[in-house]
Amino acid sequence: MYKIVKKKELTPDIIQYLVEAPLIAKKAKAGQFVVIRVNENGERVPLTISSYQHDKGIISLVAMRVGKSTALLSELEEGDSILDVVGPLGNPSEIENFGRVICVGGGVGVAVVLPIAVELKKAGNYVISIMGAKTEKVLILEKEMKEASDELYICTDDGSRGYHGFVSGFLEEYLSRHLANRENKKHGIDRVVAIGPALMMAAVARVTEQYRIKTIVSLNSIMVDGTGMCGACRVEVGGKTKFVCVDGPEFDAHEVNFDLLVSRQKIYCDQESACYDLYKKDCKCKK
């Protein structure tokens, strides 16, 4: 059992949980994830470790309510426990002093890119962050991102805050402006890390490919065990089948088959929404 010591609504649907998991907190590195199971009938759900306090034995998880499992999780209050938390899984992010790095986060992906931005900054990089959301009200972790970055840009799909449009659109304009400037040639962009919905990552990959900037994405495929034993998480990278949980979750964006990723993410759409509807109906009955 893993106790939730603090629960915070970042938006009505995106919730941050600080969870007591001393062993995991001790080992966790930026870019890694855990698999949780809320209760005995629960699904195994992967969630990225959004931050960790080695000394306090606490990890932070951020989850958006999208289906029954995340809804069940959101029903837990401070002091309640998650039945199973296993990790840290996956390979840590590659952290080095690359030079100038752009970190792009979309939606709850901001929570995932945050620890990477923090580590990149610590390693001496000049960190430029771009974060996006549908609308101003659902922007998350802005303060934390600001602290982790040398420059921070905000985009909203509806223009309620910052750049009006997608993060990929802003990135494109930023790169063309930045790299057109002769002086900036000296310090081009050495790397982009983009994390968010699959379509956003695909769009970012298309932009950076034109500029030949090495781009890393963290893939959010469906998982079961998270240890390489089932193959549920398989994706195609560079024409080869890879398991996200053990070969990733981070891959070279320019090699990822995003169409396959998007398609495989939809396998259980119908079943999951039926399950969620049933749950919501049940919930209402109880109330």
Next chain:
Amino acid sequence: MSGKTDKGAKKEKKDRTPMPEQEPAERINNFKEVALGYTEEDALREASRCLQCKNPKCIKGCPVEINIKEFIRLISGKKFGEALAVIRERNSLPAICGRVCPQEDQCEKECILGLKDRPVAIGRLERYVADRELKRLADIGKECVYLDGNYKCSGEKVAIIGSGPAGLTCASELAKMGYQVTLFEALHKPGGVLVYGIPEFRLPKDIVRKEIEYLKSMDVDLRVNMVMGKILTIRELFDQGYKAVFIATGAGLPHFMNIPGENLNGVYSANEYLTRSNLMKAYEFPKSDTPIVKGKRVAVIGGGNVAMDSARTARRLGAEHVYLIYRRSEKEMPARNEEIEHARQEGIEFMLLTNPARISGKDGWVNSIRLQKMELREPDSSGRRRPVPVEGSGFDLDVDVVIVAVGQGPNPLLTATIKELGLDGRGLIKADPETGKTTVRGVFAGGDIVTGAATVILAMGAGRKAARAIDEFIKTGKW
């Protein structure tokens, strides 16, 4: 009850006693156990067939050399408790092995009666005495033998990684010797293949659960959700004062065929399909939260137990057609005979000497599989005849789910974190077959991670041998 009505009254005394079973038409609609187990009368009748040979060949056929002749003699004398004790001397998981061992390739293959008639049903008798004891305990309100005892271990600390049959056995043997055992398991439930792979209808999970209760009652510290190599390394275990480590992580990495279309929606590894159904109880969806694609026309590729289990699970999940596609002939199928027979009774359609060439789909979902006829040529390195494609024999089969059950290999997650550990070309740990000793002092290994995908009894045997070797190593310090 089918089977029980077998005729043959004239040779009544000689015929092998049939196993009471759920009728096929009924059982394809549920996940309950198929083979219901002998009654006392059945067991006595079957035991009476045994010739009590001077030179009992059956024992040599048993990978752990259970004194079969003796336990059958005890059954005949209705000394069921003593019969179980004889089995337990060698096999700590009789209720499980009685159900899943490939007896026809082991004890029953050697049984003298088999020369002229059908061999004594040794596995069924083993199961009978084990089940009888479980029932006796249940009747007095107990789960397992110990449970209420205040068993305490105070010896040196030993770490066991993986809670399949190898890990479970090693843990119980060491606990009996008084060692403080910690059993680390990556999944949220202990039992290894016994819980995530082998379906309920073949091995009720309650039996595995009771084995685990037994371990807990012996003061074994069971720690689930521990992916070793990630959360703790082997070095760290030694730093924490563990005197020896036994690696029993199995062969859990699914092989795919590397043919086009394998990543389409609806294509599963058998591991994923069975894990969803067994461990995550997807067959109860939406009561349980884990979904599974329930195909109407399912192709299962492979001919082993894993393939049979997948096919029979698909049937129970409502498939109208389940095709079992195997590239050799039935004779070469590695599955237990009983599973092949049960699969046939349940209407699984066998397509033998057939191999997939590619999988096709529409809108991301599988909709057909391209198959090819095969013929058998001279034997290959495995000693089985080598299948080769018959030119121009390709044809398409409409399917909506494909389950790939062509084998599993070792998972490198843990072994990659300890460089000094010697591995063979396939990534299996090099270990002495008698002791389980690896190339690293204090580290032992056994089960599928050493042999490659094998059997429950071999994994269990390896766990026992390693327990003895660990005891000796800790006592003498000799490597």
